[in-house]
Amino acid sequence: MATLESKIPAGPVAEKWSNYKAHQKLVNPKNKRKLDVIVVGTGLAGASAAASLGEMGFKVKNFCIQDSPRRAHSIAAQGGINAAKNYQNDGDSVYRLFYDTVKGGDYRAREANVYRLAEVSASIIDQCVAQGVPFAREYGGMLANRSFGGAQVSRTFYAKGQTGQQLLLGAYSALMCQVNAGTVELYTRYEMLDLVVIDGRARGIIARNLVTGNIERFAAHAVVIGTGGYGNAYFLSTNAMGCNCSAAMACYRKGAFFANPSYVQIHPTCIPVHGDKQSKLTLMSESLRNDGRIWVPKKLEDAKRLQAGEIQGKDIPEEDRDYYLERRYPAFGNLVPRDVASRAAKERCDKGFGVNNTGLAVFLDFSQAIKDFGRKEIEARYGNLFDMYEEITDESPYETPMMIYPAVHYTMGGIWVDYELQTTVKGLFAIGECNFSDHGANRLGASALMQGLADGYFVLPYTIQNYLSDQITVPRFSVDLPEFVEAEKAVRDRIQKLFNIKGKRSVDSIHKELGRVMWDYVGMGRNAKGLEEGLAKLKEIRKEFYSNLFIPGAAEGVNVELEKAVRLEDFILMGELVANDALTRNESCGGHFREEYQTEEGEAKRDDENYFYVGCWEYQGSDDKAPVLHKEPLEYEAIKVQTRNYKN
Amino acid sequence: MWLTQSSIGRKVIMSVTGIALILFLTFHGCMNLVALFSRDAYNTICEMLGANWYAVAATVGLGALVVLHFVYAFILTLQNRRARGASRYAVTDRPGKVEWASQNMFVLGVIVVLGLLLHLWDFWYNMMFQELIGATGQAHHLAADGYHWIEQTFANPCKTAVYVVWFAAIWFHLTHGFWSALQTLGLNGKIWFNRWKVIGNVYVTLLMLMFVVVAIYFAACGGACCTGCC
Amino acid sequence: MAKNISFTIKYWKQNGPKDKGHFEQREMKNIPDDTSFLEMLDILNEELINDGKEPFVFDHDCREGICGMCSLYINGTPHGKTATGATTCQLYMRRFNDGDVITVEPWRSAAFPVIKDCMVDRSAFDKIQAAGGYVTVRTGQPQDANAILIPKQDADEAMDCATCIGCGACVAACKNGSAMLYVSSKVSQFALLPQGRPEAAKRAKAMVAKMDELGFGNCTNTRACEAVCPKNESIANIARLNREFIKAKLAD
Structure with missing residues (x-):
């Protein structure tokens, strides 16, 4: 049976990653050419991993279900990417980003992984800028930053409201460079349907060609999945229509443990549901909370009239508005972490203060910001988001307050991985949203992009070598082996x-x-x-x-x-x-x-007494059988676990 | 050779030959204006442009430009039709931004060439060509009298109408061709786009007016009033 | 409040690139006008499946206008007509009227063969990108991100070029089937940034050569691409590509 060995390196948390890299086993360039790696998924994690592995010399096969690697849903991330650069001189540091992420995750993440994430975050920005990612800049030519939920510093780098797109296109261009060099073979419109395990090690996949319908076999020395989260289990979510968890479930069925599945992030600022024909929910970037103020009416009768459509938000005078986030959390105000903001919205709506016809919406109001900075400035900051909102709802956020409601957005849970991002199946690695490791029970805004690229560029390419170093004598596999035929x-x-x-x-x-x-x-x-x-x-x-x-x-x-x-x-x-x-x-x-x-x-x-652990679920051979829970106890060395406080 | 082997290269050929032809038209237009004022001055110019070696060389060069421009237009159009594919849209809608001329450059070009053939028959055949074949007698005498051929041509109202239509086609062709040529050479940008369009439209309109004025003037009073009243 | 509309939809059915293809037609009744165009097609497909028929196939994914997957030619315009220029997924039924006939066709271009119905093969774009649409940089630890200062104006302009979503509307709208807007946007993004300059000449040549090889047409500056681009890419990019290309060739 698989075991839960987290393989966290020894030493103080700040030195673990350096120690690991100094002592891990490597594969020499000549041997890399003899080793095949399958990477499933071409999002931030998958594309950056495939590109990096290809460039190192491994033979990579990269799969995606869309018509091009560039369509992966990382592309839709709007707000930004965190990095501990302290360019703003506001007191940021690797430790602070690490601390904020652990705290934001409600002390349920693995400390060592998060520290490593914060450590490599700065390199991500360097890497992306070198690739030609056009991040926003100040007039002096330096990179610009904005602030995001759960942090008191400005450490978020952004490219308009399309940061995910720009980072993904950066990774995509690196990937296409390797495709051109012949180190990466691209398989678009292919869907992984099963994992092939030989003698306890992941040795390949079975994939369906979505154009011809053929079921094809692919062999490799290691398999990496970066296939995203499972938010679409809720049908309505901010995920793309094609987002799915089938690759992860295939791995789960073949013995990979699934960790913390209950940690599902509900994003507070989405356009509310309007009807039963709706196919997806559209996210409005968290960055809007920088300038927008969230409120519902103070008086229940005002809410009733709003729900009946008799009055509009702007008809309610200032003194009758309840800016409930500012009221409850004075220190962080509208910039509390997502889980807190979402629950607060639900609480108000459950009490009957919802502001649209379904009673399931709150206002996100820019009138104050427009008064303070002028319409032009707000247009420059959020113009494209406002246009998108108007196109969908037929209402202009410049004139009337936006209406928002929480929606399923991101899944912190995922395939269990150890410090090396290896799952409980040897030779099977999981990266990006697909794994569980870095966000604990809640992810902070602008951290998903950071994690995807950290895993793909800076973590997996190292740790996978530790596994592959003893595979150099293993010849390439034939897809005619009985395990492939059976799968x-x-x-x-x-x-x-x-x-x-x-x-x-x-x-x-x-x-x-x-x-x-x-x-x-x-x-x-x-x-x-x-x-x-x-x-x-x-x-x-x-x-x-x-x-x-x-x-x-x-x-x-x-x-x-x-x-x-x-x-x-x-x-x-x-x-x-x-x-x-x-x-x-x-x-x-x-x-x-x-x-x-x-x-x-x-x-x-x-x-914390009873649930300070990672809940890992093991498949029992059939979908009908209840899975079995295993626990990986969490051990914190650097951070004192305490109750989250965003009030003061 | 990138000029013939790449899509941008082929467009550069169109652009450069096009610009050269616009310059030629500018010269031609200015020369025509002389006919409004003086028969002798005009005919002196015609004489200079007779069967002299430099004039013949320039004519050959000019012919080459037209042929090149036309042949490449033909090649590009064929390639573009192939790139468009075999199936056509059932419904199409031209966005407001797209000028009519820009989508019909080849058709306009064909009209321009047909008009050009008529024009060569009316003038060049009777003038430089006669000198080249060493015509004698009346033909020889009239070969240097450009003014006479203007009078002759525009005395016929139908022909004048055909010429004016021809000028209009050239105008349409050039309103797009002018900025398009600069765009192809890369001499354009967000700011210069509108500037070039205005400059182009003004220039091309003035240019074609020069031709129209002469045609209408001679059609109206057959040149006779020139010496009489001017 | 949303009102309901009824209309006729004519949609393209084609079984693979060699099939001739044809339109099929259906009356759509009482569709709420706050549904998106793709949600309306979901309703159509639900009806077709309930009738035991195969659904109408089209590409779509993020449904928020950024992935570039959707590719429908609606009533003569790629992505349909919207106020600010947007992808099919951001087109809402309130833009249509009761009794309309809505015609839905695939991108029609030789370089984008039909896979099925309105799903087309745009892998040619990937091939062009692979030919040179990148800055060659090793994964590792390059210099600090602020080591090279970039004027805000240049960064913003590069960003405008980089917003291209690779949907192919430019090719679909172009009477010449030219991919110049797509290629020029990528070339421009890198040409405007210091990081992209060292390979600028090589990139322009390689990407144009690949574009020509794949059978895209020659640009004749009709501006149809710019008019339909959901991300408002400008033909100023095409001028820049021409400039980069000619400069590179003259230097050879």
Whole structure:
């Protein structure tokens, strides 16, 4: 059985990474050419890892489900990327970024990993600037910064409201440079459907060519997955339509432990749901909270009239507005971490103060900022976001306050990895949002980009060598080995099984049902009774799926419905994992809020005595069997664990 | 050779030959204006541009420019049709920003060439060509009398109309061609885009007016009133 | 408040690049006008599946206008007509009227063969990028990010060029099937930054050569690309590419 050995190097936290690099095993250039690495995913983590490994000399095969590596959903990140550069001379340091991230994560992240992340953050900015990423600059030509939730310094680097796009295009260009050099082979419109394990080590994948429908086998000495999170288990989220957890679930089914699935981030500033035909939720960058003020009416009758559409936000006088974040958290105000802001919004709306027709929205108001800085300045800062908002809602944020509501955005949980980013399956690595390691129970804004690139550029390319160094004598694998044949057959059988259901319902209709159950029972506020009910409903959904699903068309050629069906099957399994983890974690922390465990003021109440661990789930051979929980105890050396305080 | 082997190179050929032809038109237009004032002055110029070696060389050069411009227009159009692919849109909508002329340069070019053939038949065949073949008698005498051929041509109202249509086609062709040529050479940018467009439109309009004025003037009073009333 | 509209949708069906393809038609009833165009197509597909038919295939992903995946030619305009210029996913049904006939076609260009229905193969863009759309820099620890100062104006202009999402609307709109706006935006981004200058000449030559090789047409400056670009890329980029290219060739 796999073991949970975190492999954290010895020594003080600030020296661990240097020590590790100084003593790890390396692969010499001649041998690198003999080693194959499969990288699944081309987001920030996947593309940067594939590019770096290729440039080092490994033979890399890189897969993505979209038509081009540049489409990965990292591209949609808006606000920025954190780095401990202290260019603003406001007292930032590696330690402070490390501390803020651990604190922001509600003390549920692994200390050593977070420190390493903060340590390499500065190199990321150097690397990206050298690649030609056009970060925002000041008039003097120096890089500009803005501040983000959960921090009291300005350490966020940005490129308009399109930072993720620019960083991804940077990684993509590095990747295409390697494709041109012949070190990376690109497989676009391919979906990984299974992991091939030989003698306990990951040795390849089975992937479906989404154009021809062929099931193909690929072998390598190591497999890296960087396939993102599982937010789409909720159907409505800020994720792209194609985002899925199938690669992660394939690894989970083959023995990789899944850690902290209940840590799901609900982002506070999204455009509210408007109808049942909606397919996704659109994020409004967290950077808006720099200048926007969040409020609901003080008086319930005003809220009622807003919900009835009788009055508008601007009709409510200043003294009747409740700027509840500023009221509750004077020190951080509108810039509290995401989980705190989201819960505060839900609290107000649950009490009946919601401001739109569904009662599920709060105002994000720029009138003060427009008064203070002028419309032109606000236009320069947020123009593109305001335009996007207006296009979607038909209302101008310059005239009336924006309406926002929390939505599923990011998943802190993921495949369990050790310090080397290796999973419980030898030779299988997980990077980026796909793994669990750096954000604890809540991720701070502008840290996802940082983690993706840190893993891909600066961590994995080192740590994977420690594994590959003893693989140099292992010859390339043939895809005709029985393990490959079996895995391929299993995938074909699975697809055939789905076709054979021949029911009546489309994939989406069942997916929407799954999403509703997830949001209602495993969403922002959870309790034991609800979670148990939710688990029962998930069972029903699985039954419905296997008895009433209908996939038109054939297994050959393009079949979008088949792709979605496979993903939905995995989302159902994922949903159960989230619910199970949430049910066993009898505390509130970060993105996981159990209503039974809160302070009188409604803040999350952690239980460090009993839940100071990483919850790791092991698959038991069948989707129907309940997974088994293993615990990796957390050990903090540098930081004193305490209650989060954003009030003063 | 990048000029013929690359897409931008081929466009540079179009651009440079186009600019050269605009310069030629400028010279031609100025020369025409002389006819408004003096028959003798005009014919002196015509004589200079007769079968002299430099004039013949320039004519050959000019012909080469036109041929090059036309041949490359043809090649580019063929390539572009191939790049567009076999299937066509069922519904198309021209955005307001897109000038009509820019999308019909080849058609306009064909009209310009047809007009040019007529123009060569009316003038060049009767003038330089006659001198080159060593015509004698009346033909020889009239070969140097450009003024006579202007009178002759525009005395026919139908022909005048054809010429004016031809000038309009050239105008359309040049309103796009002017800034497009500079754009292709890379001599453009966000700020200069509008400047070049205004400069181009003014220049091309003045240029074509020079030709129109002469045509209408001779059509209206057949040149007779020139010596009479001016 | 949202109101409902009913209209006819004509959508392109094509089974692979060799198939001739044809339109199919369906009456859409009572569609709320606050649904997005792609959500309307979701409704269409749900109806088709409920009828036991194969759904209409089209590319889409992020649905917030940034991934560049969506690629529908709607009523004669790539991505359809929006107020500020946006991708298909940001087009909302309130832009249409009761009783409209909405025609949906794929990008039609020889360099973008149809895979199925309105899903096209844009891998040519990746190939152009691979030919030179990068700054060759090793992963490692380059000099400090502030070591080379870049005037704000240059950085902003480079950023404007870099916002291209690679959707291919420029090629789809161009009567010549030219990819100059796409290529020039990438070349411009790097040409404007000091980090990109050392390879500027090589990059311009390599990317144009690849573009020509892949069968894209010759630019005739009609500006259709600029008019439909969802990210408002300017043809000033094309002028810059021409300049970089000619300069590079003259220096050879």
